[in-house]
Amino acid sequence: MTDILTPTQTAQAAPKVGFVSLGCPKALTDSELILTQLSAEGYQTSKTFQGADLVIVNTCGFIDDAVKESLDTIGEALAENGRVIVTGCLGAKTTDGGENMVRQMHPKVLAVTGPHATQEVMDAVHLNLPKPHDPFLDLVPQSFGVAGVKLTPRHYAYLKISEGCNHRCTFCIIPSMRGDLVSRPIGDVLSEARALFEGGVKELLVISQDTSAYGVDVKYRTGFWDGKPVKTRMLELVQALGDIAEPYGAWVRLHYVYPYPSVDEIVPLMATGRVLPYLDVPLQHSHPDVLRRMKRPASGEKNLERLQQWREACPELVVRSTFIAGFPGETEEEFEHLLDFVREAQIDRAGCFAYSAVNGATANDLPGMLPVEVREERRARFMQVAEEVSAARLQRRVGSVMQVLVDSAPALGRKGGVGRSYADAPEIDGVVRLLPPEKISKTLKVGEFTRARIVSAQGHDLVALPI
Numbered sequence: 001m002t003d004i005l006t007p008t009q010t011a012q013a014a015p016k017v018g019f020v021s022l023g024c025p026k027a028l029t030d031s032e033l034i035l036t037q038l039s040a041e042g043y044q045t046s047k048t049f050q051g052a053d054l055v056i057v058n059t060c061g062f063i064d065d066a067v068k069e070s071l072d073t074i075g076e077a078l079a080e081n082g083r084v085i086v087t088g089c090l091g092a093k094t095t096d097g098g099e100n101m102v103r104q105m106h107p108k109v110l111a112v113t114g115p116h117a118t119q120e121v122m123d124a125v126h127l128n129l130p131k132p133h134d135p136f137l138d139l140v141p142q143s144f145g146v147a148g149v150k151l152t153p154r155h156y157a158y159l160k161i162s163e164g165c166n167h168r169c170t171f172c173i174i175p176s177m178r179g180d181l182v183s184r185p186i187g188d189v190l191s192e193a194r195a196l197f198e199g200g201v202k203e204l205l206v207i208s209q210d211t212s213a214y215g216v217d218v219k220y221r222t223g224f225w226d227g228k229p230v231k232t233r234m235l236e237l238v239q240a241l242g243d244i245a246e247p248y249g250a251w252v253r254l255h256y257v258y259p260y261p262s263v264d265e266i267v268p269l270m271a272t273g274r275v276l277p278y279l280d281v282p283l284q285h286s287h288p289d290v291l292r293r294m295k296r297p298a299s300g301e302k303n304l305e306r307l308q309q310w311r312e313a314c315p316e317l318v319v320r321s322t323f324i325a326g327f328p329g330e331t332e333e334e335f336e337h338l339l340d341f342v343r344e345a346q347i348d349r350a351g352c353f354a355y356s357a358v359n360g361a362t363a364n365d366l367p368g369m370l371p372v373e374v375r376e377e378r379r380a381r382f383m384q385v386a387e388e389v390s391a392a393r394l395q396r397r398v399g400s401v402m403q404v405l406v407d408s409a410p411a412l413g414r415k416g417g418v419g420r421s422y423a424d425a426p427e428i429d430g431v432v433r434l435l436p437p438e439k440i441s442k443t444l445k446v447g448e449f450t451r452a453r454i455v456s457a458q459g460h461d462l463v464a465l466p467i
Contacts, residue, residue, distance in 0.1 A: 043132065053083070071106070152426075159189065330370065405448075406419040419444075
């Protein structure tokens with residue numbers, strides 16, 4: 001057994017953590033990483049269990065004697081301190097009945113993680129022993145603590161959950177610039193989300209290159225947050241974000257969601273209001289042959305079927321998407337297929353790009369490159385159809401009452417303002433133009449919600465009367 005000694009004291013009032021490291025040198029290096037992080041955040045360590053605010057035990061689970069020593073040490077720490085976080089190899093072991101061995105033997109421990117889990121351990125420490133003042137973050141003007149400085153208005157923020165992409169779409173060079181998918185640890189993501197909500201954010205926009213693939217690269221590894229294990233997977237992430245947002249009455253909006261079958265599990269959460277019934281799905285095209293040339297991970301027929309199923313499960317669902325017109329080799333028949341798809345799929349919000357020969361994209365070498373004027377003409381025809389569909393769907397909102405997040409309200413909204421409904425992501429969708437309230441007592445404030453009755457639709461926007 002190796003007892004970790006107390007580092008140089010930096011602040012008399014700093015919280016103290018007892019630490020015991022058991023097992024092999026690999027476990028010892030894990031302990032060093034955790035202790036380094038503790039010290040960097042201003043925690044002190046204690047030589048005794050009694051003198052600590054909580055205790056971390058890094059366990060070994062290799063042989064029976066090591067298991068016994070680890071369980072005995074946990075029991076000793078519980079008896080002398082009572083507040084114990086367990087990490088290491090034993091934390092990953094289960095009994096023959098499938099239960100976590102540590103929790104079965106010591107159900108009073110605060111948290112249990114497996115090995116190589118520095119962030120999960122730190123999340124458990126933060127939950128049970130709030131970290132001391134962090135001069136590198138806490139004094140930064142206009143920051144959101146661990147979430148840092150944001151360039152968006154203070155009432156909404158983007159939350160990036162991963163970087164890179166595993167797809168090799170022929171029109172895209174993102175993987176060559178940003179690499180393959182790398183998912184952020186779920187504890188980091190959820191901690192940032194909570195910091196943003198605590199700082200006043202009312203709308204969290206989840207982004208990545210491929211939100212549906214979150215966790216694929218780490219085989220949906222179980223992370224740790226808020227005293228509980230959480231899988232690094234889209235479903236569990238969205239469930240947790242909904243739980244965190246609820247006390248703040250805040251919105252969670254999902255962007256860049258590929259139409260995988262796994263998204264079917266998310267739609268019921270939208271139907272119950274846990275997250276906004278809004279999906280940004282980058283479909284790019286509908287015709288199977290064009291999608292194959294694009295090397296997209298889904299076929300047009302399945303996309304239409306899946307959209308219909310989603311709307312059956314959640315009738316309020318709003319779908320936004322982006323498309324490419326004039327892709328190399330696209331025939332007039334294939335393009336007409338795309339127009340029919342937009343009509344049948346009833347895409348609420350659609351953007352379209354004329355194919356552009358981006359340097360390094362393999363699609364540039366495909367046969368059948370179309371003249372620029374044909375690409376632009378098809379883009380214009382697409383947008384005409386897409387706008388007709390969008391306008392008709394907006395018209396159905398007239399007469400309804402919607403919750404609107406206020407983005408602009410000069411003079412407390414006495415002359416009206418501008419906001420967005422759940423159907424409107426900032427800067428890419430339409431807005432709700434708010435009329436001056438009829439009641440003198442009714443005011444509007446940026447970053448707050450107001451209920452409004454939709455009185456008309458104008459282009460991409462709605463006009464509403466605050467009530």
